[in-house]
Amino acid sequence: MEGLDRILKEHAFFAAFSPEHIQLLAGCARNHRFTAGQYLFREGDPADEFFLIRQGKVALEIVAPGKEPIVFETLTDGEVAGASWLVAPYRWMFDARATTLTRAIGLDAKCLRGKCDTDHNLGYEMMKSVLSILVKRLDHTRLQIIDVYGRG
Amino acid sequence: MGEADLSLAPLSDPFVPELYRTVRVTRELRDTVTLELAPLSGKRPAFEPGQFNMLYAFGVGESAISISGDPAEEGTFVHTVRNVGAVSKALSALEAGAAAGLRGPFGTSWPVEGAEGSDVVIVAGGLGLAPLRPAIYHILANRDRYGRVSILYGCRNPGDILYRHELEQWRQRLDVDLTVTVDHADASWHGNAGVVPSLIKRTAFDPHDTVAMVCGPEIMMRYSMNALRGAGVSEKRIYLSMERNMKCAIGLCGHCQFGPEFVCKDGPVVPYSKVARIFALREI
Known part of the structure; x- marks a missing residue:
């Protein structure tokens, strides 16, 4: 457990969290190792785990029927995958595929939500951290949608 | 008041293009080519990284195109052109041996010396x-x-x-x-x-x-x-x-005016602090 405490504390996502909160969260955490090509999760699956990437590279993909998957974002060390675990109906909205050997920490979503419900300070910290990532990704998505490299 | 020194060679007219010959064309992307242009006479002028030339496609018009070659190499100007309009379409269609007009180089440069040590x-x-x-x-x-x-x-x-x-x-x-x-x-x-x-x-x-x-x-x-x-x-x-439509390239015509600046003369390379205030203005 002490090892997971340390790993969580060192992860950029938890930089602003107190040691007490880190310790609480460590109870929901476990280590993962994904080989290249292995999926962390797939669209439609229950979002029952929140992944913090420690090392490696993860492609986020959307698949349209009959077409090749489209990679729209790549995540790497210190980043987190997805927020669907936080919002009902708790199902992933895209695929996440490791493109290299990837080491991650998975936080059990039910456990995490329970701790956030019980300790609202922890819940608020968690919301602030997730929201800041979502706002950045929304900005980036806007940039992708408007196709800045188009002919104008 | 002294008399003008008539021994000095007259400055060439900045509005008259020099003749260049296309020595190499490299297709980079489906709509983008790189042209290597050599002067028909004389030496290619020196340039600083970030500067641009006005390239003239005969019978079509002139367009400001950044220099994309190595400043340490002599002999030719290298320009990468994307086919997005009448002039760039004509420039993109140039073949080896074809002639083009060129004025320049113009504008400010990247601070490659100021960045030393950083x-x-x-x-x-x-x-x-x-x-x-x-x-x-x-x-x-x-x-x-x-x-x-x-x-x-x-x-x-x-x-x-x-x-x-x-x-x-x-x-x-x-x-x-x-x-x-x-x-x-x-x-x-x-x-x-x-x-x-x-x-x-x-x-x-x-x-x-x-x-x-x-x-x-x-x-x-x-x-x-x-x-x-x-x-x-x-x-x-x-x-x-900065990129703006340029015509004269020497700060006279005002086509490329950006707030109080002329992109051709005060730019194209500028520190953000100089244009931050007007950069987000929708009207400019």
Whole structure:
């Protein structure tokens, strides 16, 4: 457990969290190792785990029927995958595929939500951290949608 | 009042193009070519990284095109042209041996000397890599004069990567941190996907001792500058290359006016601190 405490504390996502909160969260955490090509999760699956990437590279993909998957974002060390675990109906909205050997920490979503419900300070910290990532990704998505490299 | 020194050679008329010959054409992308142009007579003028020439397609018109070659190499001007309008279409259609008119070089340059001793972050988007390439050549040729050097390049998809071969060569160097990202790709792409400003937080540099050079579509530059400022880089040390319609190229006609500045004369390369106030104005 002490090892997971340390790993969580060192992860950029938890930089602003107190040691007490880190310790609480460590109870929901476990280590993962994904080989290249292995999926962390797939669209439609229950979002029952929140992944913090420690090392490696993860492609986020959307698949349209009959077409090749489209990679729209790549995540790497210190980043987190997805927020669907936080919002009902708790199902992933895209695929996440490791493109290299990837080491991650998975936080059990039910456990995490329970701790956030019980300790609202922890819940608020968690919301602030997730929201800041979502706002950045929304900005980036806007940039992708408007196709800045188009002919104008 | 003394008499004028008539022994001085008269200055050439800045509105009259010199004759150049196309010596090489390289197709870079489906709508983008690189032209190598040699003067029909005399020596090619020296240029600074970031400057541009006015290229004249006979019978069609003139357009401002950044110089994208190595400033240390003599003999020719190198220009990468994307076919987006009448003039660039005519320039893109030039074949080896064809003649073109050229005025220049004009404008301000990337601060490659001012950046010596500092970390350098180069952020390029799409065709914006072309005006930055002379600065990259200079920095890599004088690598020991700089701190960490990072090149961040973004484009629409893997098929639109400009100067792919050169990017691959630069990436093999152990003294350069080079990352390419695409807005989207299919699953066969093993590189990075996402927008180029998102790479800035993943890049190692000392924000208090970094010079950033940014070139690309204006929205991409805005996001990149926000990310650089967010990382702690001073507006005075973030340089960008502005693009506006230019006609005279010597600050007379006002076509390229940007607030109180003329992009052709006061730019195209400017520190962000100089234009920050007007950069986000919708009317300009």
